[in-house]
Amino acid sequence: MRFLFYIxxxxxxxxxxxxxxxxxxxxxxxxxxxxxxxxxxxxKNEGWEYTxxxxxxxxxxxxxxxxxxxxxxxLTLIRLEHFLLLRKKYDVFITDDALVVNGWFxxxxxxxxxxxxxxxxxxxxxxxxxxxxxxxxxxxxLGPFSKKKISFKGNKALAHLHPKYYKPLTDVLxxxxxxxxxxxxxxLSKINATHDIGNTGISNSDLxxxxxxxxxxxxxxxxxxxxxxxxxxxxxxxxxPNDIFHLIYYSxxxxxxxxxxxxxxxxxxxxxxxxxxVGKKCSVNRDLxxxxxxxxxxxxxxxxxxxxxxxxxxxxxxxxxxKTKIYIDQCDDLNKFIINVLENYx
Numbered sequence: 121m122r123f124l125f126y127i128x129x130x131x132x133x134x135x136x137x138x139x140x141x142x143x144x145x146x147x148x149x150x151x152x153x154x155x156x157x158x159x160x161x162x163x164k165n166e167g168w169e170y171t172x173x174x175x176x177x178x179x180x181x182x183x184x185x186x187x188x189x190x191x192x193x194x195l196t197l198i199r200l201e202h203f204l205l206l207r208k209k210y211d212v213f214i215t216d217d218a219l220v221v222n223g224w225f226x227x228x229x230x231x232x233x234x235x236x237x238x239x240x241x242x243x244x245x246x247x248x249x250x251x252x253x254x255x256x257x258x259x260x261x262l263g264p265f266s267k268k269k270i271s272f273k274g275n276k277a278l279a280h281l282h283p284k285y286y287k288p289l290t291d292v293l294x295x296x297x298x299x300x301x302x303x304x305x306x307x308l309s310k311i312n313a314t315h316d317i318g319n320t321g322i323s324n325s326d327l328x329x330x331x332x333x334x335x336x337x338x339x340x341x342x343x344x345x346x347x348x349x350x351x352x353x354x355x356x357x358x359x360x361p362n363d364i365f366h367l368i369y370y371s372x373x374x375x376x377x378x379x380x381x382x383x384x385x386x387x388x389x390x391x392x393x394x395x396x397x398v399g400k401k402c403s404v405n406r407d408l409x410x411x412x413x414x415x416x417x418x419x420x421x422x423x424x425x426x427x428x429x430x431x432x433x434x435x436x437x438x439x440x441x442x443k444t445k446i447y448i449d450q451c452d453d454l455n456k457f458i459i460n461v462l463e464n465y466x
Contacts (some may be wrong), residue, residue, distance in 0.1 A: 274451030307376030321377030
């Protein structure tokens with residue numbers, strides 16, 4: 121079979137990494153990407169061949185806009201179609217983006233991965249009309265599109281952080297001169313995607329207050345999608361993006377406005393606080409919260425007490441690791457699940 125993946129975010133590289141490598145053993149897999157944060161660097165490090173249809177990035181505006189997103193959506197369809205006209209035919213498309221529309225026009229089965237509830241999605245929900253099937257956590261509510269849903273237990277972080285696929289490397293600590301549980305991490309997103317409309321995340325003033333609370337507890341590492349003031353440069357992570365999960369695993373805590381990275385910290389058993397108005401509304405995050413694997417809040421002011429607690433309470437991590445193991449044991453092996461779906465669709 122010939123599979124075509126369209127990946128637009130680093131998190132989807134991690135989601136599909138093991139699936140693509142496994143499919144490559146017996147099938148032909150092609151890959152299209154956009155420039156987004158460290159996505160292209162990750163793909164290069166994996167040794168995959170790929171085509172970048174947005175080498176300068178697609179979402180370059182600082183604030184999300186429905187009008188701009190609509191125009192970029194049309195441009196994406198055009199560039200995807202141009203790619204397809206120059207290639208052989210495919211059997212299946214896999215993405216979380218516009219490729220499902222091209223698949224619908226070509227009458228090809230296109231699978232879209234989605235881990236958001238229908239009421240948290242803006243114009244992106246239009247993609248569900250064109251998708252053949254929607255691969256989504258069982259906790260998500262897809263409303264009228266539930267008939268297309270293929271459910272799995274868990275969340276996307278399990279694809280690359282399940283103990284079967286992920287092993288923490290202590291060498292990474294030595295590489296960056298760090299000591300286990302003697303540092304904390306902060307993750308800052310751009311908050312400029314369509315689904316971020318109405319969201320603010322962690323502002324620069326919030327960041328300053330977070331540092332005031334946490335810096336006295338040890339070193340701080342900031343992983344940031346956006347450009348920061350010069351005074352934060354000494355905290356900014358500039359290393360190999362593949363090392364970030366090992367750093368999260370051995371860190372004392374993670375504070376972020378990225379729902380993806382907060383979920384990853386939860387699966388790794390690292391205390392985490394998510395400050396994200398949209399993320400708080402998602403069933404995936406609520407599932408982690410109900411399993412006592414995550415804190416989430418609309419804004420920084422609501423999160424202060426939780427930040428203070430995770431930055432000083434060393435016992436939280438041991439308790440969280442036990443709860444994480446229980447949670448993972450109840451979840452599906454997502455890589456096997458996706459491969460089975462793609463190879464046996466009907």
